[in-house]
Amino acid sequence: MEDKNLDRLLKSALSSNYEPESELNTKIIQKVRANKMRNVKKNKMSVILVACCILLCFSIVSFAAWQYLTPKEIAVGLGNEMLASAFESDDAIFMNESQSYGDYTVTLLGAISGRNLTDFCANGEVVSERTYAVVGISRTDGAPMPKTSDDNYGKVPFFVSPLIQGLNPWQYNIVTMNGGYSEIVTDGIMYRIIECDNIELFADRELYLCVSNTAFYDRAAYLYDERTGIISVNGSYEGMNLLFQLPLDEGKSDKVKADEYLKSFEELNFPESYDEDQDKMNSETNRQDFTEQDGSTNGLLEGTSDISMGEIIKDWTLISEEKVELNTAGEIQYHYETVMGPGIATIAEETLFELGEVGYSKVVRVYEKNASLFYRDEKGVITVFGYERTE
Template sequence: MKDFEKLDKMLWQVLSSDNEPDDSLNRKIINKIGERNRMKGINKRRLSVSAMVAILIVATSISAFAAWKLLTPKEIAENLGDNGLSLAFDGEGAVSIDQTQTIGDYKITLMGIVSGKEISDFKHSAEEIFPNRTYSVLAISKVDGTPMPDSRDPLYDEISFLVSPFIKGHHPKDLNIFTMNGGASWFIKDGIMYRTMECDDIEIFADRGLYIAVMDNFDITNAYKFNAETGEISRNTDYEGINALFDLPIDPSKGNYEEAEKYIQTLLKGQETSDEESMNEEPIDIEALLKDAVLIPESVQKVVPDKEGMINYYFAEHKLKADINSLFEEGQVGFSDSRFMDDDNILVFSRDADGVITVMTYRKNN
């Protein structure tokens, strides 16, 4: 068998194997290569087949090790500049989980969770009402080993994730990251996305059962199933997007039924107040709102609803998925009364007589 045929065979064996050599074997291989170089004076431009395969084994092993060696929750908090949270994840109250699920093209690892009062350097406004908060840490990577796109990559804006708590016995649409005053932070390091999720304290529900969900869109009713009889929440295996779901191994004795019920009633009362205020508000004059704003031409997109009536819009840092039935009344044309605003921009929707929907972003003239 010729050298190149031997090389093909050995390369195939190495690349098709699921087993990775340990560090001691790597060191022995490297030493052997060094000895052979010294003894035989191998020309740098002509390595033997065995030496080439040895180098390949070492390289693939190191690469696999780098992908496997994730940052710890403590290190993730440090990277986000949150020393308080870093100390919390290093304390006795932190729960190490390290569960991994592979959904579609992504490998999602729930690393740990911690709850407490004033454990983060960055205070959330909800802490004035609900002092205790819960923080979870996750790592998301590509199954094929390619790096997750960072902020310099054009694909960065096309990949989004949403992490949310769910409570057994309560429909996910009622208790989730939005209703429970949630927040998120993330960064990319060595091709891996690290995310923190924070929300009101969920440990008070520990005696009922807790979940952490990871999805690519806020499409709860389609991505997950709720059993009204048992209170169980499960993945919809027919869902085409990302819908990971982790059971949290939190000690049930940490639950507090009375506090949990009081919390739910406070949320419901707040929602009723918000709804009442919305009913009493004067209708928004969108055209007047936009009078002093400047349209960003490249933001204008015509969007087509999917079979479920959902539209998707991506522009700069704006990523939106919305139900057209929540934006327009039946037969309504012109601007929608719904809009999204931040300190600098106003995102609005318009529909013409042919039913074509246009989404556009205006820059405020501050």
């Protein structure tokens, strides 16, 4: 009977997400002492070992939960005070789900959708409805992720994107949903805030967040059931293809607005089929170059600020000047500074400049005390200027 009671006690401990309370520790110690009185040495040692293992496991769990910054802290680090405030609201959804592949562990930390969460701007106009999700990427063995200033930073690509049940993911992902990301590395952990059009409109369906070790969406990594619209992991895929549930508020789904949003995709003229040989080749190349990628990244990242460009150029201090080149997707990748250290981001050329436009872009990225300005000369060369606000 005592052994059964101890079993229930241990199961209760294992079901907790936090450190065991002092009362539970006391009960375990008392049970060990009771077994000692029975002079059953083997059982006594077993109980002690199990209790020690439980405490060790709780220490690991506690540390895992403690080591990540909160979504609000990450937003503050990226200089996005509006988004940081949004993560304090009741609309914010917090998670701490981790999945691993190979050398890397990805943790989904939180998400939020709604209106006026940030001053995200497209074509000179504020886009009021957006979805944001926050992930932490770390080395499974505890080694630090490379800093953005390291030569090997970005050599291992990560594609992070929301997906929607019923919509073919190779057509509807972060790239086509006006998305992008900001990223920093702090205390050996890479933090990424992704953003895209408001997918909470589709919250009456299953929503997902995929993470793969590719530069773009790899159709071979996931399975799409045309009949049910369900997206799942391809078990035969030789590479990272993690898939999280994204539990946005079903009560905020809106079928009318969702249908209107989908009409905007009609202009994209998606092909009815794709080149399977080319897709297979791209998939094999991505897996082969898993540790040798050149750091190309996905999506669009755009924004503006109430601070004028003229004010930044006049009153702030120029701290960096980086000439950048377009990748095959028509995007640039640039470095920036924040109060929590350096980061890296991508943005599409067409987002920054009109066709043939020369001079400074109307898009300005401000990270609290730092800012990035974009300039294109007559030869089409783009330069990113980094500024720091002087006190």
